[in-house]
Amino acid sequence: MLFNSTDPAVWDSALALYPEAFKALAATKSDQSIIALDKWYQTEFPSLLASRSPCFINHEEIVKLVAWKLKRGKYRPALAKMVAEHTDAVVRRTSQEAFDIISSKNDLKAAISKMSELKGVGPATASAILCAGAPDKVPFMADESVDSVPGLGKIAYNLTYYLKFAAKVIDKAEKLKEAGSKVNSPHLVELALWADMMAEKFDLPAPSPSSSSAVAPAAGTNKRKANEPSAVAPPNAQETQDAKENDSTTTNKKARSTRSSSRK
Known part of the structure; x- marks a missing residue:
């Protein structure tokens, strides 16, 4: 399991898989807008937020971010509708x-709680918002990344579970930074975990450690063509999850990837 590795080269190689792992995921989608959305979230949006003082997001951006999250992960259309109902002023202020x-306070619990005051925004969506503006302090709660961290128990979309996940990711980022890894922030740790899990899912070849120098966590930067699965139709209404992420519903964890254990 990647998370148990302490080898910077293994982590750097996992992060280098992101462009190709994302490309493989995008190939399974009938809606290819996911490609532009991921590029926006991973590269353009963080730069925009960094230019703002004080930092905030507006209504258009939160709607776009939720669209990215739903297309990249589980399909919960009710979330998009609820988030879209907020006024721009409320989104900016919150x-x-x-x-x-x-x-200012580095209080992750309070920050996630504040962001989650918006209807339709649970800890996972709140983490995606804050991660874009503070990637050095906030990891995004993607299911695949969560599933790659041992000792968390069943996934629960609530604040307590998110903080357990975040604590482990933040600690791992600090240790990898000390070891000289390019995976030196909570956001990059969860990206590497996501890429490793998806590479296992799509059976992508592992890059050599030297290829990790080409890390660029954005769509459209692939240099190799993956074996692309055929496109599938988007989920139907029966696959819709509960609208609010921070309820007490839990789901069984999937089998975790063991891909990286062979690269230690």
Whole structure:
């Protein structure tokens, strides 16, 4: 399991898989807007947020972010509808307060709680918002990344579970940074975990450690063509999850990837 590795080269190689792992995922989608959305979230949006003082997101951006999250992960259309109902003023004010909490107090619990005051925004969506503006402090709660961290128990989309996940990821980022890894922030740790899990799912070849120098966590930067699965139709209404992420519903964890254990 990648998370148990302490080898910087293994982690750097896992992160280098992100472009191709994302390409393989995108190939299974009938809606290819996911490609532009991921590029926006991974590269363009963080730069925009970094230019703002104080930091905030607006209504258009939160709607776009939720679209990215739903297309990249589980399909919960009710979330998009609820988030879209917020006024721009409310989104700006709430997000500014949440970003201020994380930047000035480094209080992850309070920041996620503040962002989750918006209807339709649970800890996972709140983490995606804050991660874009504070990747050095906040990891995004993607299911595949969560599933790659041992000792968390069953997935629960609530604040307590998210904080357990975040604590482990933040600690791993600090240790990898000390070891000289390029995977030196909570966001990059969860990206590497996601890429490793998806590479296992799509049976992608592992890159050599030297290829990790080409890390660029954004769509459209692939240099190799993966074996692309045929496109599948988007989930139907029966696959819709509960609208609010921070309820007490839990689901069984999937089998964790053991891909990286052979690269230790």
